[in-house]
Amino acid sequence: MIILGIDPAIRCTGYSVIEVKNVSSIRILDCGVIKNKPKDLHSECLRRLSGGINELVHHFSPDYASLEEAFYGKNIKTSMVLSLARGAIIARLAEHGVSCYQYSPKTAKKSITGSGRGSKEQIATLIASIYNLNINDVPLDATDAIALGICHANFYFSLGPENLTEYLI
Amino acid sequence: MIILGIDPAIRCTGYSVIEVKNVSSIRILDCGVIKNKPKDLHSECLRRLSGGINELVHHFSPDYASLEEAFYGKNIKTSMVLSLARGAIIARLAEHGVSCYQYSPKTAKKSITGSGRGSKEQIATLIASIYNLNINDVPLDATDAIALGICHANFYFSLGPENLTEYLI
Secondary structure (H helix, E strand, O other), X not given: OEEEEEEOOOOEEEEEEEEEEEOOEEEEEEEEXXXXXXXXXXXXXXXXXXXXXXXXXXXXXXXXXXXXXXXXXXXXXXXXXXXXXXXXXXHHHHHOOOEEXXXXXXXXXXXXXXXXXXXXXXXXXXXXXXXXOOHHHOOHHHHHHHHXXXXXXXXXXXXXXXXXXXXXX | OXXXXXXXXXXXXXXXXXXXXXXXXXXXXXXXXXXXXXXXXXXXXXXXXXXHHHHHHHXXXXXXXXXXXXXXXXXXXXXXXXXXXXXXXXXXXXXXXOEEEEEOHHHHHHHHHOOOOOOHHHHHHHHHHXXXXXXXXXXXXXXXXXXXXXXXXXXXXXHOHHHOHHHEO
């Protein structure tokens, strides 16, 4: 089972590709970021996000995508720009028939730290140690995406796929 | 010049296809809606919106898209769902190299009524009369999209394309 973890944002979207054989066999195949320039138009950012997701889907044929849940921030403009990015990404995943799930940042972090707390640095260190990775191979911007991928794997095996409808997008 | 007018929404997106030869020769080639079922998952709605836009682009090869500007509504959840739809639509248009512009509902309506006011019914009647259409061929849900298309044509010719950067998405 391949899970694509995605932490969407208009300027820097983190992603991870997780291979899961069973609850105790989780391997990180790839992780990284899709970056956009600060001055690029939103349309150009969305084109690049959509294209980046397309490449990942073609390369890894994921079964599931696990996205960070949208937060209702205090700044409505920021929340709406984040939703633009989510819309472009989810549309592309759905076109390819990849089922999309969402989890809160805290729920995702709990899959790594147990407490749901911890800085990006701490979580990156933990991930590198648990999954035998070189810490330099875990870009900080991708740690949330890795946590999201592992979170979906855990939920899938602990609750069963039929009990995850509340997380479906 | 072909302009695609789009009034985005997750459940019912209005569209129009406008052919413009010059400021006094505007023809409505097509208009309608992309509808989604009330209970469909957001991912399915976004897939259908993206696919619908794709078909329109393939069929009409528009030069420009004119979208309704996102409003910062009181209900942040509604505004964020609208942004999901916009994100899926804009990403697809950008992939095809269609330049995307946005205008407020009032600005768009002014292109038809002068005052920027008027119900959907009144605007549909005006559009049918000005553009020699059967009123039954102007679905109410598409009137805003028609106004958006005509608005971009008017701005393009009155201000010049080089002066429309503030409307670029």
